[in-house]
Structures are given as C-alpha cells and as structure tokens.
Amino acid sequence: MMRKVGMEASFAIAEAVKLADADVVAAYPITPQTHIVERLAELVANGELDADYMPVESEHSAMSACLGASAVGARTFTATAGQGLELMHEVLYVASSLRLPIVMTVANRALSGPLNVWGDHSDAMATRDCGWIQMFAENAQQVFDLVLCAFRIAEDQAVLFPTMVHIDGFHVSHVIESLSLLEPEVVNKFLPKYQPPYALNPDKPLTMGAFAAPDLYTETKKPQDVALRASKEVIIQVWREFGELTGRHYSPVETHRADDAETLLLTMGSFGETATVAVDNLRNKGQKIGLMKLRLWRPFPFDEFREVATRVKLLIVLDRALSFGGPSGPVCSELQAALYPLEVRPKIISFVGGLGGRDISVETFENMIHRGLDRAERKEFGEFEMIEVRE
Amino acid sequence: MMESQVISAASLLGTKEYLAPGHRACLGCGEALAARLVCKALGEEVIIVNATGCLEIISSQLPYTSWEVPWIHTLFENTAAVASGIEAGMKVLKRKERYEGKAKVVAMAGDGGTADIGVQALSGAFERGHNFLYVCYDNEAYMNTGIQRSSATPFGASTTTSPAGKVSMGQATWKKNMPAIAAAHGIPYVATACPSYPFDLITKVRKAIAIEGPSYIHILAVCPTGWRAPADSTIELGRLAVETGIFPLYEVEAGKYTLNFDFPELRPVEDYLKRQGRFRHLSPEMVSKIQERVNSEYAELKRKATVSKASIRYYIIEDKCPGCGLCVNACPREAIIAMGKKKPVVLDEAKCIKCGACYDACRLGAIGVE
Numbered sequence: 147m148m149r150k151v152g153m154e155a156s157f158a159i160a161e162a163v164k165l166a167d168a169d170v171v172a173a174y175p176i177t178p179q180t181h182i183v184e185r186l187a188e189l190v191a192n193g194e195l196d197a198d199y200m201p202v203e204s205e206h207s208a209m210s211a212c213l214g215a216s217a218v219g220a221r222t223f224t225a226t227a228g229q230g231l232e233l234m235h236e237v238l239y240v241a242s243s244l245r246l247p248i249v250m251t252v253a254n255r256a257l258s259g260p261l262n263v264w265g266d267h268s269d270a271m272a273t274r275d276c277g278w279i280q281m282f283a284e285n286a287q288q289v290f291d292l293v294l295c296a297f298r299i300a301e302d303q304a305v306l307f308p309t310m311v312h313i314d315g316f317h318v319s320h321v322i323e324s325l326s327l328l329e330p331e332v333v334n335k336f337l338p339k340y341q342p343p344y345a346l347n348p349d350k351p352l353t354m355g356a357f358a359a360p361d362l363y364t365e366t367k368k369p370q371d372v373a374l375r376a377s378k379e380v381i382i383q384v385w386r387e388f389g390e391l392t393g394r395h396y397s398p399v400e401t402h403r404a405d406d407a408e409t410l411l412l413t414m415g416s417f418g419e420t421a422t423v424a425v426d427n428l429r430n431k432g433q434k435i436g437l438m439k440l441r442l443w444r445p446f447p448f449d450e451f452r453e454v455a456t457r458v459k460l461l462i463v464l465d466r467a468l469s470f471g472g473p474s475g476p477v478c479s480e481l482q483a484a485l486y487p488l489e490v491r492p493k494i495i496s497f498v499g500g501l502g503g504r505d506i507s508v509e510t511f512e513n514m515i516h517r518g519l520d521r522a523e524r525k526e527f528g529e530f531e532m533i534e535v536r537e
Numbered sequence: 538m539m540e541s542q543v544i545s546a547a548s549l550l551g552t553k554e555y556l557a558p559g560h561r562a563c564l565g566c567g568e569a570l571a572a573r574l575v576c577k578a579l580g581e582e583v584i585i586v587n588a589t590g591c592l593e594i595i596s597s598q599l600p601y602t603s604w605e606v607p608w609i610h611t612l613f614e615n616t617a618a619v620a621s622g623i624e625a626g627m628k629v630l631k632r633k634e635r636y637e638g639k640a641k642v643v644a645m646a647g648d649g650g651t652a653d654i655g656v657q658a659l660s661g662a663f664e665r666g667h668n669f670l671y672v673c674y675d676n677e678a679y680m681n682t683g684i685q686r687s688s689a690t691p692f693g694a695s696t697t698t699s700p701a702g703k704v705s706m707g708q709a710t711w712k713k714n715m716p717a718i719a720a721a722h723g724i725p726y727v728a729t730a731c732p733s734y735p736f737d738l739i740t741k742v743r744k745a746i747a748i749e750g751p752s753y754i755h756i757l758a759v760c761p762t763g764w765r766a767p768a769d770s771t772i773e774l775g776r777l778a779v780e781t782g783i784f785p786l787y788e789v790e791a792g793k794y795t796l797n798f799d800f801p802e803l804r805p806v807e808d809y810l811k812r813q814g815r816f817r818h819l820s821p822e823m824v825s826k827i828q829e830r831v832n833s834e835y836a837e838l839k840r841k842a843t844v845s846k847a848s849i850r851y852y853i854i855e856d857k858c859p860g861c862g863l864c865v866n867a868c869p870r871e872a873i874i875a876m877g878k879k880k881p882v883v884l885d886e887a888k889c890i891k892c893g894a895c896y897d898a899c900r901l902g903a904i905g906v907e
Contacts, residue, residue, distance in 0.1 A: 169629045172622060196633065198625040202618060203661030210615035210658065214586070214622025217609055220630055222622075240611045339635070346584045346607040346623065348640050355610035356597035366599070 148326040148392070155286035155318045156181030158325055159225070159251050159311075162293035164195045165333040166249075169220035172200035172211035176230040177263040178315035179253040183225055205230035209237035209248075216246035217354060219342035221297065224248065227315055228255030231269040235276070241308040242277030243370060244354060247300030247340070248308040251293060253319040254415065254466075256502040264503020265315035267415065267466040270443070271476040277374060279309040279381070280444040282414045287325040289313050291394055294328070294337060299384050301340045305377040312443075314416040314466075316503060328392070336391060378445045398447030399454055400439045403429055407436030409460040409522075410492075411515060414440045414477060417464065417506055424511035435515060440477070448484050455485060461492045462518035465530070466500040474498075474530040495521055496530035510534060550577045550739065553605075560603040562595040565768030567759035567775065568674040569595060571732040572645065575672055575756075578742035581606060582639055584627075586620040588646035588655060589613040591681040592674060607640070614654035617662035617671060620644040624667045641746045642669040647758075648689035649679045652715045663722040663751045670745045670752045673715060676760035684763040688713040691783075692830070693823050694815045696763075701818040711830065719753035720789040726752035727789040733759075733775025736867065736897040737786060737797055744788075757784045765814020776869065777809040782835040787842060796842040798892050806831050850907050851889060851896060855881040857903035867898035 153161070159182045163171065171190070173183040189195040198215075202208045208224050216222040226234060231252055241248055254270050256262040270280065279299065283289035289311060296309040313319055328336075344352060358366050378398065389395035402422050404410060413421050418439040425437045438454055438461075440447070455461060465475020473479045474496035485491040495518040500506045506514075514533055521527070555576035562569035568591055576585075587593045587610045596603035597610060611619050620642045630636035644662075646655055651673040659671060678696045679685040686699040690708045695701035699708040720727045726748045730738040738756065745752035757778055759771045766774060778784035782803040788795045806828045810816040819827075853873075858881035865873045865882060872888035873895055881903070884895075896904040 169633065170622065170626050172625070196629070198629045200621065200625050200665065202621075203657060203664070206615060207618035207621075207658050207661055210611065210618035211622030211625065213611050213615075214609070214619040214624075215626030216622075217619075218584075218623050218626040218630065218636065220626035222626070236612060237615065244611070345636075346609060347636070348582050348584070348607055348638055351605060351607045353597060353602035353604050353608050356599045356602055357594065357610070358599040362599045 148328060150324060150326050152322055152324050153286060154181060154320060154322045155289055155313060156253075156320065157185050158286045158290040159293055160185035160189060161327060162290045163223050164189050165328060165330060166221065166294060166297045166337055168195065168197050168223045170198050170200065170212070170215035170222045171224065172202050172208045172215065172222070173224050174202055174205045174208045174226070174230060176205070176227050178255060178265070178319045179225045179227040179230065179251070181319065182251060182253070205233040206237060209234040209241065212248045213237065213241055213244065213246060216248050217244065217346050219340065219345035221301070221340045222248045223250070225251045225253065227253040228257055228263070228269045231273060232257060235273065238273055238276035238278060238308070240355070243366070245306040246308055247306055249293065249296045249300055249311070250308070251289065251311045251313060253315040254312055255315040262502040263315070265317050266501045266503065268468070270312050271467040273310070274444060274476070277307070277370060278444060279307050279374070279377060280312060281310070281442050282312045282440065283318065284416050284418045284439070285318060286321065286323040287394070289318065290325055290327070291388065291392070292396070294333060295384050295388050295396070298337050299377070299381050302380050302384070303343060305373070305380050306343070307374060307377055312415065317416040326392070332391065336388065375445045378442070378447060381442060396441055397450070398442035399450040400441050401454060402437040404436030404438060404454060404457070406434060407458055408434040409462060409515070409519065410436050410438045410455070410458050411511070412438045412440065412461055412463045412477075412481070414443065415466065417466070417500060420506060420508055421511050423508045424515065427508065427512060428515060446480060446484065451481070451484055452488065455481070455492055456488060456490060458492050460518070460522050461494045462515060463494060463496050464500070464514070465496065465498045468498055468501070478530065493522055493527055495527065497533050498530050499533035504534070506533075555579070555581070555605045556596060557603045557605055560595045562591070563762045563768070565761040565771045566595075567732055567757070567771045568592055568647070568676055570771065571674055571738070571756045571758050574732055574735055574738055575742050576606065578739040579641070579643060579746060582641060583607070584609070584623055584640050584642050586616050586623065586642065586644045588616040588644075588650035590647040590650050591676070592645060592647070594681055613650055615658050616644045616646045616650060616655055617659040620669045620671070621662040621665060621667040624669050642667075643746070644669060644671045646673060647681070648673060648675040648677060648715070649687040652689045652713045653687050656718070660722065663719065663724050666750055668749055668751070670742070670754065673753070673755045674758040675715070675755060676758045676763060677712070678763050680760050680763040689715065692827060693819050695818060696815070706823055707815070707818065716753065716755045716789070719755070720792070722751070723792065724751040724753060725791055728753070729755045729757070729784065729786050731757040731775040731779060731784060731786060733772045734779065734786060734798070734869070734892065736894050737892065740897065741788065763815070765817070766812055770812060774809065774812060777804065777812065780804045781806045781809045782831050783809055785835060785838055787838065794838065794842040796839060798890055799839070800890060803831070803835060850886070851884060851891065851893070852905045852907070853881055853884050854903045854905045857901050858882060859901070863898045863900065864895035864904060867894040869894060
C-alpha cells in the first residue's frame with residue numbers, strides 16, 4: 147500500500163496532487179513555491195497528470211482562474227507564497243464565499259519590505275480572516291498527507307470551503323526527506339471524484355456571485371461562519387479515517403510530552419520539530435515541559451486548545467509573524483482571546499522570532515523556554531519579546 | 538454569404554430574452570441594450586463571466602437575478618482570468634467525460650474593468666489563447682461609481698475626476714485604443730460594434746463565438762446619465778459616433794482590417810459633441826483639435842483596412858423582391874424607397890452607406906451584392 151521514497155517536500159506535494167488526479171492547476175511562480183509548480187508542470191507535460199496546467203500572468207489571476215475552474219466542477223489546485231498570497235488576497239474571500247473547494251499549498255514566506263524570500267508566517271497570518279480552512283504541516287510526509295486530506299475535506303458536501311495547507315518556505319519546501327507515498331488505488335478509494343453540488347452549466351443556469359445589499363449581506367456571512375466552524379468535525383473525521391488507512395494520525399492540536407507538563411511551548415509549522423528536541427533535552431534535565439502544536443489554524447480549534455492549555459500553568463508561545471503595534475504575535479493574541487473567557491487559565495509569555503527565514507536552533511528554543519520561565523517567575527507577562535534580535 | 542444572411546435576420550433572433558427585463562439600468566442605458574443584443578446573439582449555450590460594474594449591479598442583487606443563462610461575477614479586474622479558468626476546467630472535464638455541452642465562455646466588462654484594472658488579466662488570457670469571447674461595454678468612464686474618468690474617457694470630456702474647470706478642459710488624455718491593444722495580441726478576431734447598428738453587432742457576436750480561440754468585441758455603450766444627454770438620444774448618439782468617425786465600426790480578422798461602415802465624408806465631430814453635456818465646455822479650438830485627431834485616426838484606419846465594404850455595391854434583384862419593406866425598415870439612411878405593394882423597392886445608391894443592413898434583413902435573397 148505504501149511506498150517509501152526520498153523526496154523533496156515540494157515534489158511530495160506535486161505527487162499528492164497527481165494522486166488526487168487534479169483537473170486544473172493554475173499557478174504563477176514565486177520563491178519558495180517554485181519547485182511545487184515546476185514539478186506539476188513536468189507531470190502534466192509527461193502525461194503523468196491529466197490536468198490543464200495554466201501558466202497565468204499573476205497570482206491574482208491564478209486564484210481567479212481557480213475560481214472559474216472550480217465553478218464548473220473541476221478539482222483545482224494552486225500553490226503560492228508570500229507576496230503571491232498577498233496579491234491573491236481579495237480573491238481568497240470570493241473563493242470561500244462562493245464555497246469553492248480549491249486546494250492551495252502556501253510555502254510560507256516573509257512579506258516585503260525589505261524583500262525577503264525566506265520563511266515566516268506573515269503571509270499566513272494576513273489571510274487568517276479570508277474564510278479558508280488553514281492547516282500547518284511540519285515536514286514532507288505531513289504535507290503529502292494533508293494535501294490529500296485537504297481535497298477530501300474541502301470537497302465534502304458539508305464543508306465546501308477552499309483549503310490552504312501551509313509549509314514553511316525552504317525549511318520544509320526545499321528539504322529532501324524520507325516519506326511514504328500511497329498507491330493510486332488507495333487514494334482513489336479515500337478520495338472519490340469531486341461531485342459539485344452546483345456547477346456553471348447551460349443545462350441548469352444559475353447565478354453565482356450576485357451582490358448583496360445591507361438587507362442580506364449579514365445573512366450570507368452568518369451561515370458562512372457557522373459552516374466554517376462546523377467543518378472542524380469533518381476535518382477530524384477525515385483525519386481519523388486517514389489515520390486508520392495509513393497509521394499516520396493528525397489532530398487539530400497535537401502535543402509532545404504534555405501529559406504531566408506544567409509549562410507548554412506552543413509552535414506552528416516546521417519549528418515544531420526543532421522544538422521537540424529542545425523539549426526532550428529539558429525533560430531529560432527534569433523540567434516538566436511539553437510541546438503543543440497547532441495543526442489546524444482555521445477553523446480555530448477552541449475546544450481542543452482549551453482542553454490542553456488549561457492543564458498547565460504557563461504557555462510559552464512562539465510567533466513567526468508580527469502584528470505591528472498590536473498586543474503580541476498574531477497566534478499568541480488569538481490564544482489569549484481563546485483563554486480569556488475561562489475562569490482558570492494559564493499565564494502566557496509571548497515571543498516572536500524566526501522572521502524572514504532566521505533559523506531557530508535547539509539551543510535557542512532552550513534559552514527561550516528558560517527566559518519564559520524566568521519572566522513568569524518574576525511576573526513579567528507584558529507584551530511580546532523578540533528573540534535573538536540585534537538592536 | 539448566405540450564412541451571414543441567415544444568422545443576422547432580426548426575425549430569426551427569436552423572442553427569448555436571456556437578460557431578463559426588470560433590471561435596474563438607467564433610462565436609455567446603451568450597455569443594457571447592447572448586453573441584451575449580445576445575449577440574444579449568443580443564445581443558450583453560454584457561460585457568462587461578468588466583471589464588477591454597471592452590468593453586474595443592474596442585473597444581480599440577492600435574491601434576484603436577471604440572467605437566464607449561467608452567470609458568474611467575482612471581482613472587478615479578474616474577469617478574463619475567471620473566464621480562462623472556466624474554459625480550462627470545461628476542457629479537461631470534457632476530456633475526462635465529466636462535463637457535457639458545448640457552452641462558449643463569454644466575459645463581459647466595462648471600459649474600466651477592461652482597459653484599466655483588468656488589462657493585465659485580459660492580456661494574459663489572450664496570450665494563453667483560451668477559447669472565449671471578451672466583450673467590453675465601453676461607456677467611457679466609471680459610470681457605476683459616479684462618472685469618474687477611465688483611460689477610455691475621450692479627450693475633453695468632463696467627468697467627476699476630470700472635471701472641466703477654470704484651468705482645466707476636462708479629460709486631458711486621448712482615449713486608449715483598446716481594440717488595437719487586443720489586436721496586437723494576434724488573436725483571431727477583434728471587432729468594434731455599437732447597438733445603434735444591431736445587425737452588425739449581432740453578426741459580429743455570432744462570428745466571434747464561432748471562432749476557436751480568443752476574440753474581442755469592443756462595444757460603444759452610450760450612457761445618457763454619464764454623458765449628460767437625453768435618455769432618448771442613445772441610438773442617435775451611437776450613430777453619430779460612427780458617422781463622425783469617432784467610433785468607427787471595423788473588424789480585425791487574423792490581422793486583416795475591414796471597415797464595416799465607410800463614409801465618403803465624415804460628419805463633423807461637433808454634431809456628436811454638441812449633443813452631450815460632458816463636452817459642453819469645449820472651445821472651438823478644442824473641437825478642431827478633436828476633429829484633427831479623428832481625421833488622422835480615421836485615415837490611418839482606412840489605410841490599414843485593405844478590404845473595405847465601401848468598395849462593394851448593393852442592388853435590388855427586382856424579380857425576387859415582393860416589396861415587403863423589411864429592408865426599407867432596416868436601412869439606417871432611408872436609402873431604400875418602397876414603391877408600393879408587390880412592387881420591387883428602389884435603392885438610392887447615393888444615399889447608401891454599404892452597411893449591409895438590407896442584405897441582412899432580406900429573407901428572399903433579393904438584395905444583390907457585387
């Protein structure tokens with residue numbers, strides 16, 4: 147059923163899209179997403195993927211072409227990063243409001259200026275309110291799995307939301323790793339052909355994208371929000387099914403050595419792997435520290451997060467993006483908002499780091515945890531602190 | 538030629554409306570009129586992609602729609618990209634036997650959505666060679682948002698963002714030549730049209746959708762509201778735009794220009810300008826400047842138009858003509874005179890502008906052409 151290979155994460159994504167038998171791929175090249183779309187173009191050119199590869203003239207048009215293709219019922223994929231995601235921004239809202247199950251991988255990249263092609267989460271955070279499902283993968287295996295799951299989730303008749311699978315630019319996208327691929331028969335069973343409930347076709351004319359005045363706009367937005375929140379159950383169900391099929395299990399909130407922890411470090415994306423080593427090192431020294439990773443970012447997994455977070459006294463949160471002039475990193479401020487209504491809640495220390503591709507080593511994580519514990523001891527909760535910055 | 542007669546006869550267009558009445562267009566809206574005719578020419582086998590703008594706003598408001606054909610609106614500047622995605626999606630799904638039908642994808646946008654904010658997406662879609670028709674309804678400003686200037690606003694026009702004032706004469710730049718930009722992509726078919734010439738417009742739409750690959754029709758959509766003109770002057774202003782040479786009707790097929798309506802002598806631009814409040818402030822010097830520009834652009838177009846219908850001649854085949862009068866009604870220049878029942882009509886060649894409206898209207902093949 148499974149085939150173990152050594153493969154670059156970008157190629158693993160292309161492999162997943164091939165196995166999903168996507169119909170249309172519309173994309174514009176941008177570092178560090180390029181290897182994904184180059185590989186897809188190659189698969190189409192070699193007849194290994196029967197899709198229409200649209201080399202569009204911008205990311206705005208990439209996402210717009212995806213809207214069109216998905217609106218006629220095509221399984222549609224694209225990939226982008228950083229500025230590209232920003233250029234798509236307004237189109238993203240339309241994709242989710244039209245309930246078009248487009249799947250996109252984002253090789254997360256910092257935003258200009260200054261220009262920087264390396265990874266951080268500024269682009270992902272800028273799109274958190276677009277109404278897409280957003281999930282984060284840490285390595286090649288996870289992104290291969292999550293892209294396949296993303297098609298299944300997005301196209302579920304109870305969901306019908308576009309879905310982003312995030313990977314960290316370069317730190318994941320360009321890394322060659324060992325992973326298990328799935329056989330086409332297995333994928334075909336897990337992911338049947340997309341059956342759109344509505345499609346543009348003269349057989350049954352319909353109007354898509356009529357405008358709404360103040361008397362109805364709110365009535366279109368409420369059900370959209372309700373449906374996005376409800377999609378969490380389908381996401382969990384699909385991941386459970388995928389786990390039974392492959393032995394690889396995913397959850398909205400994942401933990402490492404959290405059971406008897408008093409302090410939890412929280413990360414999203416590839417730094418979770420480095421953080422795991424740091425947590426293990428500190429555990430070996432007797433510190434009751436664990437790791438929490440947010441796999442699902444939208445819909446935000448309130449229940450799952452609260453369930454784990456309320457077990458500890460302190461959360462140390464690492465954000466890879468800035469909210470200029472804001473309360474903390476964007477992830478941390480959401481966690482604070484999620485915990486605020488609770489009577490008993492952990493204290494939070496907020497760090498921002500890993501911007502523009504700056505690596506965070508195991509040692510830095512350990513120092514960050516020490517620093518967090520130290521600050522908590524002295525009750526210096528305050529605003530966020532930026533790690534390893536020259537001033 | 539027989540084919541063009543069949544497809545263009547008004548009576549064969551049918552009574553079915555695809556852009557249903559009851560929409561919210563202004564009185565005398567040339568765009569709604571043009572869209573109605575375009576849709577009638579397109580028929581049912583179509584998917585329409587509409588940019589944000591007047592047409593979208595007048596025809597769609599939740600929970601209502603004026604559209605009897607599949608229709609999608611997403612954003613302002615991405616219409617050609619959405620259309621290309623639809624075309625690509627249909628193509629691959631048909632190949633995989635998951636989609637049936639032969640619907641033509643037709644994108645529609647205003648001049649702002651085409652020549653300004655949408656020009657990049659349009660250029661990309663032309664370059665990629667998608668099989669679709671793009672129709673630009675050019676009302677020469679951002680009418681939907683309140684008459685702000687666009688790059689298609691003509692020189693001298695006063696708009697809300699190019700107002701005529703004590704030190705300004707209105708729009709200070711010349712109208713962007715969007716059909717030439719479309720033609721520069723080397724696409725198979727580019728045409729200009731105007732609902733004041735309905736047979737010509739319908740023929741061009743039919744021709745465009747029959748072509749494999751991208752095609753572009755640039756329609757002058759008279760906007761009485763924005764042009765500060767009476768609502769009942771729409772058709773007349775469209776004719777004046779053509780007869781003054783300000784908006785010539787022509788086609789570019791595989792790079793070859795055809796002037797569809799040629800005039801031995803153009804009417805003075807003043808006849809057109811003086812009817813519209815947006816040009817009210819123009820001095821005689823400004824008017825002559827516009828006249829000079831039109832003269833030179835028209836001469837340039839005629840130089841390029843190697844095949845002009847002006848070189849052809851229409852005549853009445855008397856033994857086929859029962860004097861039914863269809864051509865008399867169709868003629869825009871009163872060049873055909875009815876001689877009474879069962880008597881062949883007479884064509885006054887001095888008045889004939891070779892538009893072919895009579896040829897298109899006649900159902901009996903009684904109009905000859907040489």
